[in-house]
Amino acid sequence: MNYERELLKGNTDSLLLCLINYQPMYGYQIIKELEKRSKGYFQFKEGTLYPALHRLEKAGLAQGKWQRLPGGQERRYYYITLKGQKTLSERLSIWQDFAAAVTLIMQPATN
Amino acid sequence: MAIKLKYADSLKNYLRLDATIEADVVRELNTHLEDKRRELIESGLSEKEATETATRLLGSPQIVAKQMYEVYSQGSWRQAIFAALPHLLVAALFAMRCWQNTFWLIGMIAAIAGSVIYGWCHGKPNWLFPWLGYCLIPVIAVGILLIYLPGNWAWFAATAYIPLGLLVIFSVTRQTIKKDWVFASLMLLPIPIVLGWMVALELEDKLIWHEQLHEFAPLIALSFAILALTVATFMRIRQRWAKVGALLVLEILILVILGLGGKSTIGFGGWLLLVLLSLVLLLGPALLERQMREADRKRLKSHNKSTRWLLPIKWSKRN
Numbered sequence: 001m002n003y004e005r006e007l008l009k010g011n012t013d014s015l016l017l018c019l020i021n022y023q024p025m026y027g028y029q030i031i032k033e034l035e036k037r038s039k040g041y042f043q044f045k046e047g048t049l050y051p052a053l054h055r056l057e058k059a060g061l062a063q064g065k066w067q068r069l070p071g072g073q074e075r076r077y078y079y080i081t082l083k084g085q086k087t088l089s090e091r092l093s094i095w096q097d098f099a100a101a102v103t104l105i106m107q108p109a110t111n
Numbered sequence: 112m113a114i115k116l117k118y119a120d121s122l123k124n125y126l127r128l129d130a131t132i133e134a135d136v137v138r139e140l141n142t143h144l145e146d147k148r149r150e151l152i153e154s155g156l157s158e159k160e161a162t163e164t165a166t167r168l169l170g171s172p173q174i175v176a177k178q179m180y181e182v183y184s185q186g187s188w189r190q191a192i193f194a195a196l197p198h199l200l201v202a203a204l205f206a207m208r209c210w211q212n213t214f215w216l217i218g219m220i221a222a223i224a225g226s227v228i229y230g231w232c233h234g235k236p237n238w239l240f241p242w243l244g245y246c247l248i249p250v251i252a253v254g255i256l257l258i259y260l261p262g263n264w265a266w267f268a269a270t271a272y273i274p275l276g277l278l279v280i281f282s283v284t285r286q287t288i289k290k291d292w293v294f295a296s297l298m299l300l301p302i303p304i305v306l307g308w309m310v311a312l313e314l315e316d317k318l319i320w321h322e323q324l325h326e327f328a329p330l331i332a333l334s335f336a337i338l339a340l341t342v343a344t345f346m347r348i349r350q351r352w353a354k355v356g357a358l359l360v361l362e363i364l365i366l367v368i369l370g371l372g373g374k375s376t377i378g379f380g381g382w383l384l385l386v387l388l389s390l391v392l393l394l395g396p397a398l399l400e401r402q403m404r405e406a407d408r409k410r411l412k413s414h415n416k417s418t419r420w421l422l423p424i425k426w427s428k429r430n
Contacts, residue, residue, distance in 0.1 A: 027139065028146040046147070047170030050139060051178035058182055064135075076139045 008042070012052050013061070014095065015042070017080060017088040020062060026075040027053060053078055061087055118144065118166045124404070125176030127291045128183050129234070136179055144169060181349040186237055191346035194238035197223060197245050198301070198339035206332035208325070235290060241342050244298040247283060248305050250276045255309050288400045295396035296358055297345060303362070303389040304334055307369045311376050330372040334365045341365075355393075362389050 019025060019033055027049055034042045056062040061084035064076045080088070119137050126133050144165050151161035169175070186194070200219055209215045223245045230239030254276050257268035287295040308331055312323045341361035348354050366389060370382040377385070 026142070028143050045170055046143065046168050047140075047175040048178060050136070050143075050175065051182050054136070054179060054182045064139075073142065073145070074138075075142055076135075 011095075013056060014088065014091045016049075016052060016056060016078075017061060017084055017091075020078045021080045021085060021088055024077045024079045026077050029075075030078075056084070060084075118169070118172055122172040122176055125173050125180075127176075127180060132183060140169065140175070177351075180351060184351070184354070185349045186346035188347070190236070190238050191343040194241050194346050195339035195343040197226075197242050198335045198342060202332045202335035202339060204332075205328045205335065208328055210324070237294065237346065240287065240294045240298040241300070243283070243287070244301055247280050247298070248301065250279055251302060251306065252309065255306070284396060285399070285403070288396050288403060292396035292400040293345075293351070293354055293358075295399075296355070296393045297342065299392040299396070300341065300358060300362060301335075301338060302392055303385050304338065304365055304369065306388070307366065307377065307382075307385045308334070310381065311369065311372065313376055327372055330368060334368050337361055337365050337368070358393055359390075362393065 015034065016030065019030055019037075025033060030053075031044050031046060031049060034044060053062065053064070057064050057078070060081060062078045063081055064078050066074055067077050068074050119141060122137055122140065123133060126136065128136070144162075147165035147168060148158075148161045151164055152158060156164065200222065204210055204215065204219065223242055226242040227239065227246055230236055230242065254268055254273050257264045257272055259265075284295045284299065287298055308327065311327065313319045338361075341357060344357045344361070345354050348357060363386065366382070366385055369385070370377065
């Protein structure tokens, strides 16, 4: 359980960047999208998502903007910045190499 | 609705961020609560149950506020250096022994006054408070000098100047506490050190004073250099407890240096008094803040009560 939590903690920023790279989203929408795309595997503690989003914003990787929806409600949408896109592509490449190497060791080819 | 307001209130209590960021965070979490509440009502929960569940799922406001604080509390290196600059200037003043250089002194006074006026007019940024502390030091220094002057000056200092000076310091401290008490502690940090060195220099005898100043100059410079390091560390650390810890530990270290240097004149009792004064100045703002918040809460409660009484009168007048 702790291992899983540590893995999620280490990759939260990348997951969030990946989602807002797909399309700008607001906090509640991000939680739902993470849950949907991971088929229920990622269930974020709701309160901890917002500090993570603000951390991305402070680091210049994302930008939050208030927008009014047609129904009159206001939402704070997060947009990925150029710096965020660059960071995301770097992290994706590292992650792919890492995952491939781990797979080679943990699930060696049987043939 | 009352639960939602209570959540926003306790979040505000713990946040201690700039007003604009604070308002943004509370607004964003309120929209989240509203979305979650709507979803829960649609799934069959009553309004009350939905509000309670939504706030519970969002987590403790204290933890959310702590994590938000850690996002915004770290100043950049530029801010840390600028905040430490007044202490570095004083350290350089003593290291280069240029306390009699008029050009240097006027430059320092201009830098302090300029930075304080600029910072005060631009939303009181975090780097302002060490500079602001140096505006309070002349108030204290003049009080001490008056005590050492012959004739009726000591009497004037005790009855008029010192109470007035303390009132000014208290009023500035209260204003600073409204932002966050840790900044008041940061502002008051050099007071025990300046006080300690002034006593150690034996101001009553001009000849001894000059000799002592030359003898202690490297130690005075070192103590202000450590003060600069303390401020820079404070600005760069994210966690609140670590910020307060850095202020306490490094202030005591400076007082140890002061005690070793000026031991003969200050004495152990005097040194203990300085340590006690440091603790009061560093932790006193926290207690004062608690009292101020309690008073505000009571005032708000009584205001709400009085407006509740007025409400039926207003309605009857309207009807």
